[in-house]
Amino acid sequence: MDYTYTIIDSNATSKLQLQLYLREYEDFSCVGTATDAEDGLNTILKFSPDVVLINLNQEGMAYFHMVTELNQFLNTLPIIIGYSESKKYAYNAIKSGFFDYWVLPHNEFDVRKTVLRLRKRFPKETVPATLCLKSYNDYRYLNTNDIMYLKSDNNSTDFFMRDGHVVSAFKTLKSFEQQLPASFIRIHQSYILNSRYVGRINFGKSICTLRNEREDELPFSKTYKEKVEDLKEMLSKTAINTYN
Numbered sequence: 309m310d311y312t313y314t315i316i317d318s319n320a321t322s323k324l325q326l327q328l329y330l331r332e333y334e335d336f337s338c339v340g341t342a343t344d345a346e347d348g349l350n351t352i353l354k355f356s357p358d359v360v361l362i363n364l365n366q367e368g369m370a371y372f373h374m375v376t377e378l379n380q381f382l383n384t385l386p387i388i389i390g391y392s393e394s395k396k397y398a399y400n401a402i403k404s405g406f407f408d409y410w411v412l413p414h415n416e417f418d419v420r421k422t423v424l425r426l427r428k429r430f431p432k433e434t435v436p437a438t439l440c441l442k443s444y445n446d447y448r449y450l451n452t453n454d455i456m457y458l459k460s461d462n463n464s465t466d467f468f469m470r471d472g473h474v475v476s477a478f479k480t481l482k483s484f485e486q487q488l489p490a491s492f493i494r495i496h497q498s499y500i501l502n503s504r505y506v507g508r509i510n511f512g513k514s515i516c517t518l519r520n521e522r523e524d525e526l527p528f529s530k531t532y533k534e535k536v537e538d539l540k541e542m543l544s545k546t547a548i549n550t551y552n
Contacts (some may be wrong), residue, residue, distance in 0.1 A: 312339045316348035317363035345370040364392040457501040496526035
């Protein structure tokens with residue numbers, strides 16, 4: 309399973325650089341960003357990330373107060389990592405139980421050491437990268453990273469693969485829903501998509517378009533609209549946004 313993280317940083321360059329470093333780790337996924345302590349508190353309570361990364365350069369003490377305030381709402385605090393242009397807040401970070409403290413600018417080696425130490429200390433239950441489809445004496449193995457989406461047809465499910473192949477299994481969509489990695493999201497009674505392949509979300513037409521040669525369009529229903537909203541928020545947080 310993925311480690312979800314939130315970045316609280318008003319410096320766009322610093323935030324983007326950190327996101328680029330963390331993209332190297334497939335088990336880390338961004339679920340939100342914020343620019344100040346108040347926005348950060350709301351983001352943490354909304355998305356419940358495993359890891360929170362905070363730029364302490366501005367209003368450092370406000371962030372330590374935010375961490376104290378989290379104790380009022382959460383039974384277990386997220387793993388918190390602070391960073392700053394100096395060691396000014398290092399002592400306060402240690403006293404506040406921060407997992408690590410970095411000195412800016414972001415350093416790829418520092419990030420790697422922290423990620424490896426975090427994995428070792430807080431191991432996640434791993435989700436197999438391969439899905440086994442069993443039918444009598446026939447065993448079919450699918451790499452979950454190559455599955456773009458699943459489509460149900462009564463009591464059978466079709467797996468649409470990145471290379472264009474379609475693999476069928478005689479089980480319901482629901483039977484696969486809990487077995488798939490966190491990147492797979494149910495958007496319709498008949499569809500589960502792999503969020504890694506989403507290229508466009510059109511709320512006017514209730515359609516998700518995939519990033520493949522055919523640009524497959526999958527409908528999403530009102531029942532699952534909240535999940536699609538969360539997907540949009542997650543994808544937007546890790547994208548450079550421009551508006552026409």
